[in-house]
Amino acid sequence: MSEYEHYEAIVVGTGPGGAAAAATFANYGIETLVLERGVEGGSKNVSGGLIYAEESAPYTIDDLFPGFREEASERPITDYQIHNIAGDKVESYDLTKLHEHDTEWSDSVLRRKMDSWLEDRVHERARETGGGLLTGVHVNGLLREEGKIIGVTTDELDPITADVIVAADGVNSELARDAGLMDWDEPEEWFQGVKAVVDMPADVIAERFDIDEDEGVAHLFSGDLFQGVRGGGFLYTNRETLSLGTVFHLDSIVAEQAEPHELLDAMLTHPLLGQWLGDDYTELEYSAKLVPDSKKVALREPHFGRLLVVGDAAGQMQAQGPIIKGMNHAVTAGALAAEAYAEAKARSEPEKAGSHYAKKLRTEGVMQKLRPRGYEMMRGITEGETVSGVVDSVLKSSVGRFGIRAMSGQLERLYNTPSLTSMIPDTQTPYVTLPTVIGEELGTPVTGTSSVTPPSLEERIGDLTYDTDIGKPHIKLLDNSYEASGAAVSACPVSAVGFGGGCYREEVVRTNGSEERVVSLDTQPCVECGTCAVVADTDWEHPRGNKGVEFKWG
Amino acid sequence: MHTVVLTKGVPDFREGQVSFDENGHLERGKTPTVMNPNDKFALEAALQTRVRHGGNVSLMSMGPPGYKEVLQEGMETVYADDLYLVSDREMAAADTWATAITLSAAIENMDEMPDIVFAGFKTADGETGHTGPQANWCLDMPLVTHVISLDIDEEERTLRAKRLVEGDIEEIETVEVSLPAFVVTDPEFVPSYRTAGERLTLKDLRAETQARAPDYEDYLTVWDHADINVDPDYIGLDGSPTIVSSVDPIPKAPAEREATMVDPSDTEGMTEVLEAMQSAVGGDATAAEGD
Numbered sequence A: 001m002s003e004y005e006h007y008e009a010i011v012v013g014t015g016p017g018g019a020a021a022a023a024t025f026a027n028y029g030i031e032t033l034v035l036e037r038g039v040e041g042g043s044k045n046v047s048g049g050l051i052y053a054e055e056s057a058p059y060t061i062d063d064l065f066p067g068f069r070e071e072a073s074e075r076p077i078t079d080y081q082i083h084n085i086a087g088d089k090v091e092s093y094d095l096t097k098l099h100e101h102d103t104e105w106s107d108s109v110l111r112r113k114m115d116s117w118l119e120d121r122v123h124e125r126a127r128e129t130g131g132g133l134l135t136g137v138h139v140n141g142l143l144r145e146e147g148k149i150i151g152v153t154t155d156e157l158d159p160i161t162a163d164v165i166v167a168a169d170g171v172n173s174e175l176a177r178d179a180g181l182m183d184w185d186e187p188e189e190w191f192q193g194v195k196a197v198v199d200m201p202a203d204v205i206a207e208r209f210d211i212d213e214d215e216g217v218a219h220l221f222s223g224d225l226f227q228g229v230r231g232g233g234f235l236y237t238n239r240e241t242l243s244l245g246t247v248f249h250l251d252s253i254v255a256e257q258a259e260p261h262e263l264l265d266a267m268l269t270h271p272l273l274g275q276w277l278g279d280d281y282t283e284l285e286y287s288a289k290l291v292p293d294s295k296k297v298a299l300r301e302p303h304f305g306r307l308l309v310v311g312d313a314a315g316q317m318q319a320q321g322p323i324i325k326g327m328n329h330a331v332t333a334g335a336l337a338a339e340a341y342a343e344a345k346a347r348s349e350p351e352k353a354g355s356h357y358a359k360k361l362r363t364e365g366v367m368q369k370l371r372p373r374g375y376e377m378m379r380g381i382t383e384g385e386t387v388s389g390v391v392d393s394v395l396k397s398s399v400g401r402f403g404i405r406a407m408s409g410q411l412e413r414l415y416n417t418p419s420l421t422s423m424i425p426d427t428q429t430p431y432v433t434l435p436t437v438i439g440e441e442l443g444t445p446v447t448g449t450s451s452v453t454p455p456s457l458e459e460r461i462g463d464l465t466y467d468t469d470i471g472k473p474h475i476k477l478l479d480n481s482y483e484a485s486g487a488a489v490s491a492c493p494v495s496a497v498g499f500g501g502g503c504y505r506e507e508v509v510r511t512n513g514s515e516e517r518v519v520s521l522d523t524q525p526c527v528e529c530g531t532c533a534v535v536a537d538t539d540w541e542h543p544r545g546n547k548g549v550e551f552k553w554g
Numbered sequence B: 001m002h003t004v005v006l007t008k009g010v011p012d013f014r015e016g017q018v019s020f021d022e023n024g025h026l027e028r029g030k031t032p033t034v035m036n037p038n039d040k041f042a043l044e045a046a047l048q049t050r051v052r053h054g055g056n057v058s059l060m061s062m063g064p065p066g067y068k069e070v071l072q073e074g075m076e077t078v079y080a081d082d083l084y085l086v087s088d089r090e091m092a093a094a095d096t097w098a099t100a101i102t103l104s105a106a107i108e109n110m111d112e113m114p115d116i117v118f119a120g121f122k123t124a125d126g127e128t129g130h131t132g133p134q135a136n137w138c139l140d141m142p143l144v145t146h147v148i149s150l151d152i153d154e155e156e157r158t159l160r161a162k163r164l165v166e167g168d169i170e171e172i173e174t175v176e177v178s179l180p181a182f183v184v185t186d187p188e189f190v191p192s193y194r195t196a197g198e199r200l201t202l203k204d205l206r207a208e209t210q211a212r213a214p215d216y217e218d219y220l221t222v223w224d225h226a227d228i229n230v231d232p233d234y235i236g237l238d239g240s241p242t243i244v245s246s247v248d249p250i251p252k253a254p255a256e257r258e259a260t261m262v263d264p265s266d267t268e269g270m271t272e273v274l275e276a277m278q279s280a281v282g283g284d285a286t287a288a289e290g291d
């Protein structure tokens, strides 16, 4: 027998999924080791972020971590608006009803604060079981014996074995990939989120958003301001900051050769936002991360041997129309995975933990939220090119426009219908055409102006904190031809065509009289978003523990 | 394992902290005293020993009463279970010899003789590097210097260390000595924690030492010469054979080369630079152009 260090449970990652899994293991008295690659919980993480506690969910974050709302979150979100934009015309709908559907509460959060708070509690509780939490440890793969998964390997420690391993390592999960559960091939399966945290004193927030200390608002933006790229933008109020960002379908970013930071800037500088951003725009942090689209990638059987996969790592990120629900599902899944193992062990069949966990996801209704049957059924029709093209052109035609005007009284109600929003087809129509037509037909021109000048990409990179692993780039370009990897030059959120200070650059090499377009990569400014793992031909890993970018807000 | 780490307070030579008068003399009053930076490696080595083998780490210094804050710094930033300050007017103005005698007497005065004594490579001010080895002359243990990593076999009571031969990074040898032993750590020393268990213990110990640090005086023992049974004639100024005849300020090194500034947009200037470089590497400017 091998003489490896052993823990009963290993949890990889201390985002909401990992924290929930570890806390639940600890509740069962199971010896748990948690490994996190960042210098501190949250230092690698980005979300919009509104965390939901769903009434229907078997576990919520404050069930598992009492005091969460008082100590780790920002503001309760009490008002939820969507703005359909066409040029400077805007038609706004109140979506508070949709936001409150199945919602016990929903708070805005900043991930560095939230996850580091969780980290302390997880460590304390796991320590009581004989385990604990270690930061600065990058799990780089699965340890196998005779083909079976028995533990993990890391960059920093000797291999460790465990009876159960929970991969809560987020999007671009190296463990899910190693187990053959996930590939990173299809841009259609992912969203890319880009975010800016903006400084704003509490009294200014109160005044500009007309809210009290214990109130918060969410504003969503869609329409023609994003160069036709499918997706939208958000603005959430925190205690003394604002979170502003965009979430787009990655395939659409690639197809339009859009520059993510420019799409963000298009929103930041739209006159509609002038009233909130004022003339004192101070950006604290620029960040980005991929987001899985559960409708397409949520694993139906998120387990393999002793490995149970939860949260983004298992694709459990639900985009319910404009509402983004990833953190809450990660919490539920993390807790269910740990519970499934504990129950399977009690029945002396720990090897069934994985299938038991998958079953819980179904019986607790999580799977139905992640992969709504309505979407699966409608998808074949609504996402087909002919139908979506027809719908799109009808909508834009005078007939469609007439319909929109005729329906004006009901549109707000339709937007507020959860069953409809969960079926929204992944086409141009709901993201761009419909909001634009609504804005054009029903909108009123914005009166204000914007005086926001967002920082340049160079300044944004310059403001980030990095601990570069000199001489050890974590991403390697396997194919540097423009055909294979050129998409990353614009799609990488810290690169841009013609910008020399980013990760990806396009170069023209002349050999024997012929010219070739190639791309080069410098990982120094990388924010570890995962985009190029999907859109370029790379050998992609996260950096070693403690290395790479460190988000202060997230 | 019981270990003792020796440390000295030194002026904080970091820019912004240190202050010199117009004659280039250090202004002690205006410069904060900190733990000798090299001693942190010694303390890290002791902490590694504590993590792997348990026991306790005593941090010891000989110096004026103000050095107790240096001991606190060690407790807070690295680790210590208890602190010893050997302090007395009789000990003032000691050279390395008298310092070594005092420290070794203090070590022998401890309830339990240490398994390992650690010292730093050299101090930021005195820089002799003598104190550790000289203290060990009195203690008479096996001495290993320039240590960059170490492993202990508790059962065999041996210590195996990697050390730089003659302080050269290119040449590393492994030596094994029996315990108790005296170890001087090199600034290249890196603690190694390859198991989760060790890292969790380390995390516990770091949390404990930080919690202790504000009340460090509860963990502090102060000894004078009588406490450690040394004859005042053999310590301090009286016990120091070194005679300092005078101190000469070291003049600022003159700039060795004359520098010419060239604006990169000045083509003519840049051509001259290129030519100068080419001739320096033995190339030929015109040949290079023809390539």
Ligand SMILES: Cc1cc2nc3c(=O)[nH]c(=O)nc-3n(C[C@H](O)[C@H](O)[C@H](O)COP(=O)(O)OP(=O)(O)OC[C@H]3O[C@@H](n4cnc5c(N)ncnc54)[C@H](O)[C@@H]3O)c2cc1C
Residues within 6 Å of the ligand: A012, A013, A014, A015, A016, A017, A018, A035, A036, A037, A038, A041, A042, A044, A045, A046, A047, A048, A049, A050, A051, A052, A137, A138, A139, A140, A168, A169, A170, A171, A173, A174, A192, A193, A194, A195, A245, A246, A247, A288, A289, A290, A291, A310, A311, A312, A313, A316, A317, A324, A325, A326, A327, A328, A330, A542
């Ligand atoms: C711009 C944007 C907006 C979003 N908005 C929302 C929102 O409003 N509401 C919402 O609910 N969700 C939102 N999401 C999605 C949400 O952030 C994720 O779904 C959620 O964080 C998933 O949680 P997780 O625990 O699965 O993974 P993560 O939170 O990503 O945590 C994974 C953890 O694992 C660590 N890790 C990764 N790999 C390794 C490794 N190999 N070894 C050790 N540690 C590792 C990471 O450092 C990290 O701490 C948004 C995402 C983005 C990008």
Ligand SMILES: Cc1cc2nc3c(=O)[nH]c(=O)nc-3n(C[C@H](O)[C@H](O)[C@H](O)COP(=O)(O)OP(=O)(O)OC[C@H]3O[C@@H](n4cnc5c(N)ncnc54)[C@H](O)[C@@H]3O)c2cc1C
Residues within 6 Å of the ligand: B005, B006, B007, B008, B036, B038, B039, B042, B060, B061, B062, B063, B092, B093, B094, B095, B096, B097, B099, B103, B118, B119, B120, B121, B122, B123, B125, B126, B127, B128, B129, B130, B131, B132, B242, B244
């Ligand atoms: C020629 C000469 C004359 C001197 N004259 C005087 C004088 O007149 N008045 C005066 O006050 N000082 C004087 N000193 C300074 C005094 O000798 C040193 O402070 C002391 O002996 C330590 O020597 P060092 O700084 O070279 O340390 P090093 O030998 O370089 O130190 C090596 C290691 O020994 C340990 N160590 C050193 N000093 C101590 C300590 N005090 N307590 C615990 N551990 C220690 C540390 O681990 C340190 O890293 C003189 C020094 C020299 C070289």
Ligand code: SF4
Residues within 6 Å of the ligand: A475, A488, A491, A492, A493, A494, A495, A503, A504, A523, A525, A526, A527, A528, A529, A530, A531, A532, A533
């Ligand atoms: S290099 Fe790749 S992972 Fe890094 S920021 Fe750019 S796209 Fe994201």
